[in-house]
Amino acid sequence: MLFRWLKQRRRQKLLAEPFPAPWLDILHERVALYRFLDPDQQARLRDTLRILVAEKAWEGCKGLVLTDDIRVTIAALMAVLVLGLKDAYYDNAPTILVYPQAFRVPEQHPIGGGVAMHSEGEHLGEAHYRGPVILSWADIEEDAAQPGFGENLVFHEFAHQLDMENGDADGVPLLPPALRRRWQQVMAPEFQRLRQAADRQRRTLLDPYGATNEAEFFAVATEEFFDRPLELRDVHPRLYDLLREYYRVEPAAWFERMG
Ligand SMILES: [Zn+2]
Incomplete structure (x- = not known):
């Protein structure tokens, strides 16, 4: 309780600075x-970003020297993901390790007593339960500069972090009661459809990597929602609506505004 109060005080002080x-x-x-966001959303993003830059332990790996460019870009994308959520600062992910590019999964990582929940085939990124989030800067740099392809490593890995806030990486994050039933009603058939498409090697809007399991499905759907929302809304309107209600933002409007 005291700890939370001190943290709150520290955050207020930080945000009082220009x-x-x-x-x-x-x-x-x-x-x-x-640039797609309205001024209110930009201000909210800047506040969240500062707290994330200040509170996370950022570490460059394989000789990567962390600069403000790297920290601010990653924290900005982390902030986009929680723009509509209240006081969401990924408290279970205190450490962020950044590699210069796609990495080989190292033999030993300090995973904070947690368990490695999964790792990506390409080793672009990893999310561990109560452990570090591991990212490749080369990929993030490109994702940040060029939205609209449905790919964003930061959205993907931090969707896993949101998923794990209530325990397992099972594709179900902490939900308001009103969304719980509908989450299953929408997610389950969408996931099955992607699995079938992947089995038949049929191309879909959603990355077939999402067919791996429910956790990857949520991460992949989140990437589409924030990075290619107009297409997601057209092709998977129920999925788009569900994620809109969960994340409490309307990315399709951002992209429509930028035309
Ligand atoms: Zn993943």
């Missing part, structure tokens, strides 16, 4: 989605 001007340049130059 936003660092060089970081604003980074947002404008590197994070295309930032």
Whole structure:
């Protein structure tokens, strides 16, 4: 309780300072989605971003020297994901390890006593339960600059973190009671449909990697929702609506505005 109060105080103090001007340049130059947001959302993103930069333990790996460019870009994308959620700062993911590019999964990682829940085939990123989130900067740099392809490593890995907030990586994050039943009603058939398409090697809007299990389905659907929302809304309207209600934002409107 005291700890939470101190944390709250520290955050208020941090947000009372002016936003660092060089970081604003980074947002404008590197994070295309930032320009899609309205001024209120941009302000909210900047606040969340500062808290994430300040509170996470950021570490460069394989010789990567972490710069403000890297931290601000990653934190901005983390902030986009929770723009509509209240006080969501990924408290279960205190450490962020950044590799220069796609990495081989190292033999030993300090996973904070947790269990490695999964790792990506391409080793672009990993999310561990109560352990570090591991990311490849080369991929993030490209994702941040070019939305619209349905791919975003930060959205993917941090969707796993949201999923694990209530325990297992099972594709079901903490939900308001009103959404619980509908989550199953929408997610289960969408997941089955992707599995069938993947079995038949039929191309779909959603990345077939999402057919791996329910957790990957949620992560892949989240990438589409934030990075290619107009297409997701057209092709999977129920899935889009469900994610809109969960994330409490309307990314299709962002992309429509940018036309
Ligand atoms: Zn994944």
